Amino acid sequence: xxxxxxxxxxxxxxxxxxxxxxxxxxxxxxxxxxxxxxxxxxxxxxxxxxxxxxxxxxxxxxxxxxxxxxxxxxxxxxxxxxxxxxxxxxxxxxxxxxxxxxxxxxxxxxxxxxxxxxxxxxxxxxxxxxxxxxxxxxxxxxxxxxxxxxxxxxxxxxxxxxxxxxxxxxxxxxxxxxxxxxxxxxxxxxxxxxxxxxxxxxxxxxxxx
Numbered sequence: 184x185x186x187x188x189x190x191x192x193x194x195x196x197x198x199x200x201x202x203x204x205x206x207x208x209x210x211x212x213x214x215x216x217x218x219x220x221x222x223x224x225x226x227x228x229x230x231x232x233x234x235x236x237x238x239x240x241x242x243x244x245x246x247x248x249x250x251x252x253x254x255x256x257x258x259x260x261x262x263x264x265x266x267x268x269x270x271x272x273x274x275x276x277x278x279x280x281x282x283x284x285x286x287x288x289x290x291x292x293x294x295x296x297x298x299x300x301x302x303x304x305x306x307x308x309x310x311x312x313x314x315x316x317x318x319x320x321x322x323x324x325x326x327x328x329x330x331x332x333x334x335x336x337x338x339x340x341x342x343x344x345x346x347x348x349x350x351x352x353x354x355x356x357x358x359x360x361x362x363x364x365x366x367x368x369x370x371x372x373x374x375x376x377x378x379x380x381x382x383x384x385x386x387x388x389x390x391x392x
Contacts, residue, residue: 184240184263195295197239198271199302200232202282202325207265215262221306223248223255228305228375233257240264280353283324288331296332297371303329305375316360316367326356336370338363 188194206218221229229246236244236259244259274282284291284299291299303325304310308318320326326342333340339362345355360367 184242184261186240186263186267187238190238190298191292191295192298193235193238194271195291195298195300196302197235197298198268198284198295199299200235200306201268201302202272202299203303203306203308205268206278207268214260215265217259217261217264217268219257221255221257223250223253225255225375229255229257231374240267280321281324282322284328288328288335293335296335300329300332300336301371301373304371304373308373310368310373310375314361314364316364316373318358319355321353321355323354323356326358329358333358333360333367336367338367338370 200219201217204220206216206220208216208218210216219232221232223229233244233246236242236257240259240261240263242259242261244257246255246257248255269285271285272282273285288296303318304316307320308316310316318329320329330340330342338360340358340360343357343359345357347354
């Protein structure tokens with residue numbers, strides 16, 4: 184597999200998408216599966232992520248649907264792609280709790296961080312009609328990645344930590360941008376504007392809110 188490294192922004196976005204909604208497994212036949220799980224109704228975003236796969240590794244992924252769960256799965260079987268991802272991300276068996284960038288933030292270009300934030304906001308984030316962008320994670324190191332990336336882009340944010348009294352529940356870190364919402368949108372240009380798509384606003388309009 185030959186990787187396209189011509190765009191640090193697209194690599195950053197791909198890494199952010201995997202950090203947010205990605206999964207890596209090895210099956211009984213030693214197939215190394217890279218999968219992204221998305222909401223089935225978001226056809227535009229599903230195609231965008233599939234195109235991102237193709238750009239990065241010059242190979243079209245397969246897409247299949249779990250109708251009972253309303254989930255679309257984008258998949259490529261490749262140990263080379265896994266090795267590529269782990270150049271940028273690190274995690275242990277509990278990916279959701281531990282995933283984060285492998286290197287200190289000064290080891291990445293600004294364009295990579297812009298793409299990385301886009302991928303995270305589009306998958307594990309939320310943008311509402313009141314002009315607020317939110318990102319939530321139980322990975323403390325990933326939340327630090329997001330905070331430092333926002334600081335590097337000079338975007339103001341607030342951080343909240345939500346604790347759960349139930350046993351074996353990790354605290355949730357929520358990072359919220361509202362004062363610099365328009366600045367954030369203009370810089371990272373997120374693809375996944377659910378609330379705008381629901382109101383019939385097209386992608387070009389959404390990117391210049």
